[in-house]
Amino acid sequence: MTGPAETSGPHGAADATPAGSGYAVVIPTLVRDTLADCLASLAASHGPKPAEIVLVDDRPTPDNEDDGPLRHPLSVLGDLRGRTTVLRGGGRGPAAARNTGAQAVAAPWIAFLDDDVQVGPHWCDQLTEDLTTAAPDTGAVQGVIAVPLPGERRPTDWERATAGLAQALWITADMVYRGEALKQVGGFDERFPRAFREDSDLALRVLDAGWRIRRGRRTARHPVRPADRWVSLRQQRGNADDALMLRLHGPGWWKQAAAPRGRIRRHMAVTASGTAACLLAAAGRRRAAALAALGWTLGTAEFAWARIAPGPRTRHEVVTMLATSVLIPPAATRHWLTGLWLHREARPWQEVVGP
Numbered sequence: 001m002t003g004p005a006e007t008s009g010p011h012g013a014a015d016a017t018p019a020g021s022g023y024a025v026v027i028p029t030l031v032r033d034t035l036a037d038c039l040a041s042l043a044a045s046h047g048p049k050p051a052e053i054v055l056v057d058d059r060p061t062p063d064n065e066d067d068g069p070l071r072h073p074l075s076v077l078g079d080l081r082g083r084t085t086v087l088r089g090g091g092r093g094p095a096a097a098r099n100t101g102a103q104a105v106a107a108p109w110i111a112f113l114d115d116d117v118q119v120g121p122h123w124c125d126q127l128t129e130d131l132t133t134a135a136p137d138t139g140a141v142q143g144v145i146a147v148p149l150p151g152e153r154r155p156t157d158w159e160r161a162t163a164g165l166a167q168a169l170w171i172t173a174d175m176v177y178r179g180e181a182l183k184q185v186g187g188f189d190e191r192f193p194r195a196f197r198e199d200s201d202l203a204l205r206v207l208d209a210g211w212r213i214r215r216g217r218r219t220a221r222h223p224v225r226p227a228d229r230w231v232s233l234r235q236q237r238g239n240a241d242d243a244l245m246l247r248l249h250g251p252g253w254w255k256q257a258a259a260p261r262g263r264i265r266r267h268m269a270v271t272a273s274g275t276a277a278c279l280l281a282a283a284g285r286r287r288a289a290a291l292a293a294l295g296w297t298l299g300t301a302e303f304a305w306a307r308i309a310p311g312p313r314t315r316h317e318v319v320t321m322l323a324t325s326v327l328i329p330p331a332a333t334r335h336w337l338t339g340l341w342l343h344r345e346a347r348p349w350q351e352v353v354g355p
Contacts, residue, residue, distance in 0.1 A: 023109040023131060023176065024052040026101030028094045030059055031069040034116035034225065040076040042113075047124030050111065053077070053084040054101040060091030095188035095198040098172070102182055111176040113220075114195070117145075119174070120219040127176065130216035139181035139211025140203065143174030144219045153312045157321060158231055160310065162224045169258050170203035170213065174220045177202075181211045189248075189349040197241040200257040204249055205349070229320040236331040239264060243339025247346045263303070264336055267329035270299035274330070300325055 025042065029035050035055075042053075057070070070086065077084055087104060089097035102110050109131055113119070120126070123143075130141045147163045149155045155163065165171055172195075185205040192198035203213055242264070245253050254261045273295035280289035304325035311317050 022051050022107045023111050023127065024054065024105035024107035025050040025111045025113060026054045026056065026098055026105065027113045027115055028056045028058050028089060028097030028101065029115040031057060031073070032115055032225075034223075036073040036076050037118055038113065038115050039073050039080075041118040041120075042123070043076060043078050043080050045119050045121060045123040045125075047122060047126070048128050049080060049083075049124060051083065051107050052105045053080060054104050055084065055086045056089045056097040056101045057086055058089030058091055058094065058097040092190065093193040093198075094172075094195045095192045096190040099187040099190065102177075102179070102187060105179075108179055109176050110179055110182065111174075112172045114173045114222075116222065116225055117173050118221045118223070120221070123218050123220060126216065126218035130218055131176070134178075134214075135212070137210070137212050138178070138214060139206045139209075140170070140175060140177045140213040141216040142170060142213065143176075143216055145171065145173055145222050146219060147222050147224065149224070154310060156311050156317055157307050158227050159224050161232070161235075162222070164260075165222055170199050172199045173222055174218070175199065176216075177206070178211070181206050181209065184209050186350045186353040189352075191244060191343075191346070191349070191352075192241055194237065194241070196235075196238040197245050200253070200259060201245060201248065201349075204253065204256060229316070230324065232324050233327055233331055236328055237335050239332050239335040240339030240342070243336055244343040244346060246340075247343045248348065264332055266299065266303070267332040268336070270296055270303070270329040271333040273299060300329070303329070 027035075027038065042050075055070075055073075074081060074084065074086075085104065087100055089100055098112055111127060127143075134141060145166050145168075147166050149159055149163055165173060185202070187202075188198050189201050192201060207213060239262075242262075249256070253259075273292050277289050277292035277296055280286075280292055304321050307321045307325060308318055311321070
């Protein structure tokens with residue numbers, strides 16, 4: 001995906017980028033507090049700087065770029081401010097925001113960063129090396145993500161979920177794509193409305209198109225964001241995205257993407273048991289209702305303990321795990337079934353966007 005570079009800045013000799021390894025950085029953002037740290041780490045990183053930086057403000061009603069929450073993040077860029085463009089994403093989600101950013105740059109490589117990532121002190125040098133050593137058929141190079149966890153106690157359920165990013169394939173927290181490969185497959189599938197599975201979908205399509213994806217040497221930190229006790233319940237919306245993945249890539253996509261399949265089958269069984277218990281009780285079939293209720297209780301208790309056991313077992317964490325373990329199975333089931341219905345006739349993204 002190529003387009004005009006809307007802003008540019010001075011390029012000194014120390015900032016020279018080897019031929020064929022020029023890159024732009026695209027960051028979709030909701031202008032969270034983490035954005036300033038992300039941009040400050042990029043500005044401080046040693047090595048050839050990006051030719052362009054595009055921030056895609058994906059808030060539905062953003063402020064003027066010179067006012068409000070964006071003023072401080074832009075100020076930390078220093079000399080890179082002159083190479084930075086702010087575009088409006090319209091609140092359509094990170095996949096659409098990344099497409100908006102990618103279409104606005106002219107560099108042969110596009111590095112996608114999340115706004116809660118902090119690149120390493122030699123990230124620019126390491127990225128340049130990743131790109132100069134890339135074979136002609138390399139369509140993307142993945143960065144190495146580190147998730148710092150507390151050392152004085154066992155991590156919470158949310159912290160463990162975030163730590164899983166360190167082993168995940170193809171995550172766009174730090175992922176660089178060749179512009180030619182992105183253009184060939186039509187970019188990110190904008191039917192993925194949240195930061196979940198849109199990265200796996202894109203990578204699978206790039207691989208199917210004949211490109212290779214490899215892991216690079218550059219490193220970045222992904223701190224655990226603060227979250228309320230209901231964050232795991234909201235995450236169940238991702239089951240609808242899993243349903244879209246199933247429709248687009250078939251039942252083998254979990255294995256291809258090395259993605260954990262999760263508990264959707266168990267969640268459906270627990271939900272069915274709870275529903276049956278209520279219906280049977282209403283019909284006066286007490287014995288059958290009691291058996292169904294026992295199944296629901298055992299399934300819910302097993303799920304709760306699986307989440308409590310590896311954690312810190314503080315009062316807050318235990319109460320959170322108990323409450324959400326009751327609510328997650330029906331929520332996951334609802335989102336999965338809704339996704340199956342909504343995406344029952346989904347076509348490949350290339351067919352949707354056309355040539």
